Amino acid sequence: MSVKFTGSFLLAMLLFSCQEKNYKSYEYELGVISNPRIYKMLAEDSPEKQMVDLKELIPGIVLDIRYATKNNFTGNRIYLLEKAYLRLPAAKALKRIEAKLNKQGLGLKIFDAYRPYAATVKFYEVYPDTNFVAAPWKGSKHNRGCAVDLTIIDLKTGKELPMPTPFDDFTEKAAHSYTDLPKNIINNRKLLRDIMTQNGFTSIPNEWWHYDFVGWENYELLDISFSDLK
């Protein structure tokens, strides 16, 4: 009995360490950059790789960084700082979008932008469904500083325009193809999609709030904390 216990215990330990090793080897195979000095060198070499603090470039933008609170699908606070970073060209595109929306009395609210790779691993452990959560063996475009989760607000009231679902609702209702909705909600979703796709971003089928910056392949996956980017 004790031999059997020891055997299964060792097996469990082995599986655990393999899993740990897997994430490390994904990181290695994907070329995830976790050294802030290497990121800095790359950004000095190619200025478009600079990570930009959205609040500094677009002072009027509203942040509701859910992963810096417990109000997210993990139920835990994942980020230590409430920050939104994107690579320079993506940040500039968002600035143009904000300016266009402002003319209509509207603005952007950001739920998430750059996300360190370690957070992607954590998300997958909590919710291992790659329809909604990025696979650690691929990484997320958020890890490249080239994806943003956002919605539109009314500047007068500060309230979000009604959308099909809340942020990070992992149901079919979050898909762009879902049409069993009031007309105004369909129009709001379309307003966001049109302005994003006309200004350098592409949508994904399953999440109305998520947009990828075109050219994301040119930017490395990063695992650098917000405090190291500051």
Ligand SMILES: [Zn+2]
């Ligand atoms: Zn996203």
